[in-house]
Amino acid sequence: MADVVVRQHGVPVLVCDAEGARIATVQDALDHLVGVAFQGADVVAVPTVRFDDGFFDLRTGLAGAVMQKFVDYRLRLVVVGDLSPHLRSGTALRDMVREANRGRHVWFVPDLAALAARLAPEPAG
Template sequence: MADRVDQLHGVPVLVCDAGGAPIATEQDALDHLVGVAFGQAEVVAVPAGRLDGRFFDLSSGFAGQVMQKFVNYRLHLVVVGDISRELAASSALPDLVRESNRGRHVWFVADLDELAARFA
């Protein structure tokens, strides 16, 4: 499956392919997520498995860098998939996920159905 733009309750969402290029640097995020979405989607739904492990290790700063890029380009980032292992391994990540899910710019969801329900 290739990346595609779907309409979820009228919101254009770039649904990224799980087998796409890994996101291991800020430039990867710009090239493979922001650049692809820009002008055609408001939301980028990226499978958690495409994100480098440093994204979930908040001490690396990588998650903050990626999230800031999305805010700068006025796009919403949605991390899709099971991150229970990463949550269990971190004391700070659960707080970030909880606070992000209360906001509007970055969400963590289990699947696309959960994302669609947020737009309903």
Template sequence: MPDVLQQRAGVSVLVCDVAGPPVATTETALDLIGNASFGGAEVVALPAGRLDPSFFTLGTRFAGEVMQKFVNYRLRLVVVGDISAHLAASGALRALVAESNRHDHVWFVPDLAALDARLAASR
């Protein structure tokens, strides 16, 4: 299934297919941002499985670079899926996820139902 633009809780969301191309560089993140922007998305729901493992190792700075690209282009990034193994391995990542989820630019949610609830609550 390709990435699909959907209306979720009244918000235009690009729901990315888990089998799509991995986001392993800032260039691939920019490609995703371009596709989302072209389609009119406000939110990109990206499966955690499409993110290169370096995203979850904060010392690589990849997560910060990707997150900043989304902020710069005024798109909300939502990482969807189970990242509990990554969280168990890194206190810094746990802090980043907790802080991100307190704000509106980048969220980490377990599934699309949690995204829908979060979008509905933020309207």
């Protein structure tokens, strides 16, 4: 499967293929995620397996730098998949995931169904 733009509740989402290029540097994120998102996506959903382990080690600064690029380009980044192997290493990543999920620019979700639920409009009332 290739990267594909789909609409979830009217929002164009670039769903990235798990077999795509690894994201090990900020330039990788720009080339393989941000650049591709300009096909018309507002949200970029990237499987956890696409990210180098350094992304999940906050001491490297990679996650922060990649997330900042998405904010700079007014795109939303969604990391999709099981984070449990990475969350075992300490509380810093767990805290960052919790904070990110409270915001609107970067989310960590277990699957695409959870992303669709997050993109659903708020019930009127």
